[in-house]
Amino acid sequence: MQLNAPEIRLKHVAAGEILELLNAPRLEIFLKWLIEQELFVQYSIIPLYWSIVDTIDSILKARAAAALLAVASQLKNDLYTLLRHDCDDTVDIFIRYRYPDVGPERRPAFVAELLDLLEHRRELLPQFNHMMLKGVLQIAEPLDALPYLEDETANVLVESCAPFYVQRLCLFKNSQHILGVEEIVKERIERLSFTDRDRELKHFAISHDEPGIQLSDIIVGILGKFLSFVCSSDDAGLMAARRGLGEREQRSLSLLNALLDRSVAETKAFEHYLLSLRDREAAAFFLDPSVSP
Numbered sequence: 001m002q003l004n005a006p007e008i009r010l011k012h013v014a015a016g017e018i019l020e021l022l023n024a025p026r027l028e029i030f031l032k033w034l035i036e037q038e039l040f041v042q043y044s045i046i047p048l049y050w051s052i053v054d055t056i057d058s059i060l061k062a063r064a065a066a067a068l069l070a071v072a073s074q075l076k077n078d079l080y081t082l083l084r085h086d087c088d089d090t091v092d093i094f095i096r097y098r099y100p101d102v103g104p105e106r107r108p109a110f111v112a113e114l115l116d117l118l119e120h121r122r123e124l125l126p127q128f129n130h131m132m133l134k135g136v137l138q139i140a141e142p143l144d145a146l147p148y149l150e151d152e153t154a155n156v157l158v159e160s161c162a163p164f165y166v167q168r169l170c171l172f173k174n175s176q177h178i179l180g181v182e183e184i185v186k187e188r189i190e191r192l193s194f195t196d197r198d199r200e201l202k203h204f205a206i207s208h209d210e211p212g213i214q215l216s217d218i219i220v221g222i223l224g225k226f227l228s229f230v231c232s233s234d235d236a237g238l239m240a241a242r243r244g245l246g247e248r249e250q251r252s253l254s255l256l257n258a259l260l261d262r263s264v265a266e267t268k269a270f271e272h273y274l275l276s277l278r279d280r281e282a283a284a285f286f287l288d289p290s291v292s293p
Contacts, residue, residue, distance in 0.1 A: 006208045007214045008214045008215075009214065009217055009218065009221075010217060010221035010222070013026045013027055013030050014026060014027045017229060018222075018225040018226045019245075021222060021252075022248070022249040022252045023246065023248055023249050023252075024252075025248070027252050028248060028251055028252045028255065030218065031252060031256055031259060032255060034215070034259055035258060035262070039215075040262065040263040040266050040270055041260060041270065042263065042269075042270040042271070042272075043220070043270070043271060043272065043273075044164050044168075045274065046158065046164065046273075046274055047231065047274070047275065047279075048080075048157070049076075049080050049274060049275060049276045049279070050274040051099075051100065052079060052080050053079070053080070053274075054148040054149060055114070055146070055148075055149065056072060056075050056079060056136065057072075057148055058140075058146035058148040059137070059139055059140045059143070059146065060072060061147050061148070062140075062144075062145055062147055063143065068136065071132065073277055074129065074277065075133055076276065077277040078129045078130075078133045079114075079133060080276045081124050081276075082114075082117055082118060082121050082124060082125075084231075085124060093110075093113060094157075095155060097109070097113075098154035098155060099154075099157075100148065100149050100152040100153075100156075100157065101149070101150065101151070101153060101154040102149040102150065103151075104144075104145065107140075107145075107149070108141065111137060111140045111141055112141075115134065115137050115138070118130065118133060118137065160185070160188060161184075161185055162184075162185050164272075165179065165189055166192070167272075169201055172269070173196050174196070175201070176202075177201055178202070178203060178204075178205050178212055179202055179203070180204070180205070180213045180216070180217075181205070181206060181207075186204055189202070226286075227279075230279060230283045231279050235282070238286060239285075242285070242286055242289055253286075253287065256287065257287040260287070
C-alpha cells in the first residue's frame, strides 16, 4: 500500500471481473494472509431469486398444498430459470404488475402471463419440470388470493437490508459487532437497542478507522463478482471457464474455497444464502471441480 492511501479497498488488490481478479498476484497474497491470520468469513447472499420465490410460496400457502412442499425448491428453481433468461423482460413484467403488490385485480393476468412465458420458454426445462411448474401455476388461476403478493409496497423487492443485520446481531449475541456506515441501515438499526445485560452489542465505524471493515469490503467485492459470474453464465460457459483457469487463478480459487470451508467448519451460521438450486450447484462446482456441476 502507498503510504498516503487512507484505507485498503478491492481496487488496491485487484481490478476487473472475477477471472481477472483471480489472476492478480495481490489477491493470492491477500487470501493467504487471511488464512494465516486464522480469520473467518461470514456473509449473506440475497439475490433476485429471493424475491421471485414468493410466487411459488404464495400458491402453496393459499392452496395448503403440503404434498408439494417436498418439491418446492425445485419449483422455485424452475420459475427462476424462466425469469432470469431475459432479465429486461422480467423487469418489464414486474413493473406492469406492480410486483410484489400484484393484488386481486392484476392476479389473473399475472398468472396467465407466467403460463404463457412457461410455454414460450419450455425448452429451458426438462419435460417433467415443465409439467410440474405448469400444474402449480394452473392451481393459482382460480385462487382468491396470493398471500405474499398482496398489500405490499409496489415495485420494491427489498425495502431495507436492516433485518439481515438484526438477524446477525441476535444470532451472535456473544460477539461485538462493528458495522460499516450504510446510512439507511444505520438510521433503522440505531432506533433499536441491542444489549447483553449492560453490554452494547454493536457500533458503527468509518471504514478508514476500522481495518476489519476494509477487509470485509474486499471479501464482499470478491464474492459479489464471483456470484455475478456464476449466476450469469450458462453451464457450458462455466465449465469452459473453469477448465481454462491458469495456475495462479487455480491457486487463488483454492484459497478462497479453503477460507469459506474453514469458516463453515467453525459454524454453519457464518453462511447465509438464498440461492436457487442451480446457482448453489454451479458455485460449488466452480470453487471445487470435484463437485459435479
